[in-house]
Structures are given as structure tokens and as C-alpha cells.
Amino acid sequence: MAALVGLIIAMVVNLFLANSFFDYMISIAMVLVFSGLIAWDNQKIRYAYEQSRGQVATGWVISMALSIYLDFINLFLSILRIFGRND
Numbered sequence: 001m002a003a004l005v006g007l008i009i010a011m012v013v014n015l016f017l018a019n020s021f022f023d024y025m026i027s028i029a030m031v032l033v034f035s036g037l038i039a040w041d042n043q044k045i046r047y048a049y050e051q052s053r054g055q056v057a058t059g060w061v062i063s064m065a066l067s068i069y070l071d072f073i074n075l076f077l078s079i080l081r082i083f084g085r086n087d
Contacts, residue, residue: 030078041068
């Protein structure tokens, strides 16, 4: 999560610098961070499922599904930023 906050700060700084190489490096870092978040969220879901002995409660299921969905969306957008360059 600290890396995600650092990336957000780097993106704000890049708004003022407008450096394309810095933007490319931020995109690569975002791919790595969101890949890690996807793995972490999957482990969190597995742990919660094992702790509840398979009894699904709607509150945490929706929250965790939304979290992993947002991770995949952000990973996809980061990959698009990397491969969608016109340089």
C-alpha cells in the first residue's frame, strides 16, 4: 500500500514535469504493484474463506470481489499505458 501511495505522489509530480520516460517508469512500477496487490488480495480471500469454513457472508464477499476487480482494472490500464505509446 505504501508503494501505491508513492506511485500516486509520483504521478502528481509528473503532472508538473511532463516527462515521458518518468511516465513510462511509473507505468512499469504500477504493473508490478498491482500484480502484487492481486496476489495479496487472492491470499486474503483464501484466508477469509478458510476461516469461515466455506460459509460465505455477503459483506466480505462483495468487498473482496470489488477490491480484486479494481486491481485488475488498474493493471490493465497500466499495461495499456505501456504498450499504447506512439514513440
